[in-house]
Amino acid sequence: MSVETVKEYFKSIRFRIWLSFVVFSLGTVALMLFFQLFFTPVFYSLSKTNEYKSCADAIKMWIGSEDWNPYSIDSVNGLRNRIVKLAQSNQLDIIINLPDVNNGTIYASKSGGNDLLVKEVGDNIKSALEEAKDNTIITKTDDNDNDAEGIILATFAKKNDKVLAYIFIFGYTEPIGTTLNIINALSFICSNVVLVAACIISIMISSHIANPLVKISRNVDRLITGDFHMEIRKTEYDEIATLTKNLNAASEEINKTEALRKDLMANVSHDLRTPLTMIKAYAEMIRDLSGNNPEKREKHLQVIIDEADRLTLLVSDILNLSKLESGVMPIERSGFDFSEVLKGIISRFSLLDDMKDYQVRLEAEDGISVNADQQKIEQVVYNLVNNAINYIGDDKLVTVRLFRKNSGTARFEVADRGIGIPAEQLPYIWDRYYKIDRSENYKRSVKGTGLGLSIVKGILTSHGFLFGCDSILGEGSVFWFEFDIFGSQQGKIPKRKEGRSSENTGL
Template identity: 40%
Template sequence: MNKIKKYIKDLKLKFKNVKTNSLKINIWLFLIAFSIFILCFLWLFQIVFLNSYYKSYKTGELDKAATELRESTILDSQTIENIAQKRDICIEIYGTDTYFSTISNKGCMEFGNRNFKVKQDFIKSNLLEQHYSLINEKFENETLIYALKLDQELYAFINASLEPLDSTITILSNQFIITSIIVLVLSLIIGYFISRKLSKPIIKISDESKKLADGNFSANFKTKSDIYEINELADSLNYAKEELSKTESLKRDLMANVSHDLKTPLTMIKAYAEMVRDITYNNKEKREENLNTIIEETDRLTLLVNDILDLSAAQSDNLNLNIEEIDLIELINEVIKRFKILSEQEDYKFIFNHPDKVIIYADYKRIYQVIYNLMNNAINYTGNDKKVYIDITEDKHKYTVSIRDTGKGIKQEDLKHIWDKYYHNEKKHKRNNFGTGLGLSIVKNILQMHNYKYGVTSSDKGSTFYFEIEKDN
């Protein structure tokens, strides 16, 4: 007894915790409601409207028989008999010199005994056709009569006896009640398993998505569902999870690298400023050297802040383009001049190949920034020969600008990430001689804003960054 009480208590608790608006419950209720609807529909047509349908069917048979009689070219006894047997009806042909009847069963004989008044009334009415209904209270049945005038002196009286259906309806009702109970029980059981099968993968996806919302990237949306759309949803969410995980990783790297790049020059500025104050303020040569270091590190900080602002503006679509006519060759030569000190002091070589004239329409400042960042990247990673190649090629439809270094190249698995902020072939932070680590990400955003195609190719020796400018632009 205690076990039964405990079971009932647990069952009540389960029902209390059931969410009435859950997918499983809704699917289950829908299937049950659908079963009840079908049962009600069948009850109406098989029980409630059975008498009406039966009478309508018999009336239709009378109408069809009348049509066949009218359309018969030879109206002999065999034709009339065939029509009567085919439609399960009785036919009586009545005329001045003609009489024929198919009265052979009980229903037809009853009609034959009772239709005298009907015949008289119809013949006197001069109507072409008329429906009659005779009710036999003794036998509790009804006879349908269709009277029609075939020609001037020839009449046809077609009748069908409606058998009482009360006993049939009672039997059907009892059977239907049993059938309904069985169907409802099966609906409850089958509906439960179907709702469970449909809702289980969705509930799993929902639970995993909550993990993802909490920043847990171990969430796995893969399901064992046989439903294509659910599997598609799971695959899409797994892909989104992987991308979010990469973004989160890059965000952490960005914070670490920006913090590093801010801390390093700030530390140097502070150290050299203290040296100027405490040690070298009377030594002009040393003081100038320390002050130059402070200025260089301040410039680096300024460059970092500007790059962060540019990247933020580009990614938030707040970077406006000022489109104008640009001599691309002249622009690239201006960028090369900025690296002149590297040619003079560190023997870097910039090889620029180009057509005679290249005029494009773009934002001068932003394209300058693109060329500068790509060249800066090539300088940082070129080989021991310290060569950087800048090439402009053209065909009928476009110009292609490519900047190539002679370094070790980029691994194939790293190529798709090379445009990400602070992405390096190795996860450890690598501070370049020039730049902030945001350059390629800024380049990507500027080129996308100009709708330029861009990319990178790399082999064992050197990498080539390129972008294409349509001549229509």
């Protein structure tokens, strides 16, 4: 394994996840041991102190009650019984000194520290209680005879500023050193087990998370090299699943774009090569054969002119489409009578009625105006009508309609009764050079450039008009767009919607 490979591994997400998990586990174990070693004795001492305070509060409550009478034998015996039970249950030595009663000392022992407690109890402690916080003194002391540490709590019960009793509580803090050593040893063993388990689990988790990302990275490398046919398997992690879904979608779109690019290049090459071939062939025929024959020469020259016009149209369409898609072609809006403009356009198609038995019929309501770029809207009309003629039905009829949908909106339609378009292919008809089918019935007309509908889409999109195509297979198609009637106060501006396609029950 090379040094570079090791460096790359240390930078990988798999190693980083593993290291983060191990460091977190190690930090957690270290923090637990730290608290155990340094805070357990302190916590134990505080717990014992609170235990003594609770016992002292209970004794104060008993002495401060209305039933307490230091001169009553029954009352004193009742207090003594309670103190004995309290001392036995908590392993304590308790002394209660009644200042108003001669030899008024109540004593209860369970811990065995009688002598030590007597030594510590003195007038100095009693006098210091008045100045102590909460009238309570807590002190630690060592019992050398028993080799143990003890805690003494001194306080008093008071009522109406009169001291009723002095309370002294003593108890040993049981040696916990041995217990701590055992606990520390067990904790060390458990910590090692936890760290080993953390390492194993972190390796599994890091691999589980990193493997999909590694596969995604490898597939992206394939994308870079031009292999767009990939399928990344989904995972249970939402973020990675979303990334996988987006990359799969991007791969599909790139694949479609690549296929479209190849198809575009093939079609453009064909459309350029065909007229150039024709121009060259007829130019050579004029040079070699028909140069001295005016009739043949005129016929051959006309072919050259037609093919040159076809080249000009193709180049013009490509340039216009590029400008529309890049947004550099300006839209110069102005209000004009669309009904009148449409009549002039359709009248120019009358030549087809005579030459090829085509009929372009206009059904337009008068007085419908639009605020748009007139030259570009005329191009839309030309492209839609020419497209309908290319795929015309046996009746040789193309119907152009313009009518009001409501008081503020108008609709333009170009309908043919041709073979129609399959529903699943409707969303793609606006793509440049898109071919519905390779069968003879669906071939694009040789006079078209294959860019007409793409240009229509670009112009209508830049105007913000609704547009689409409704088609039924075997019955025909209706291409349409909708717009606000210019000057109308009630029409709403339609939202832009590109390429809306739907099946309809009639044309």
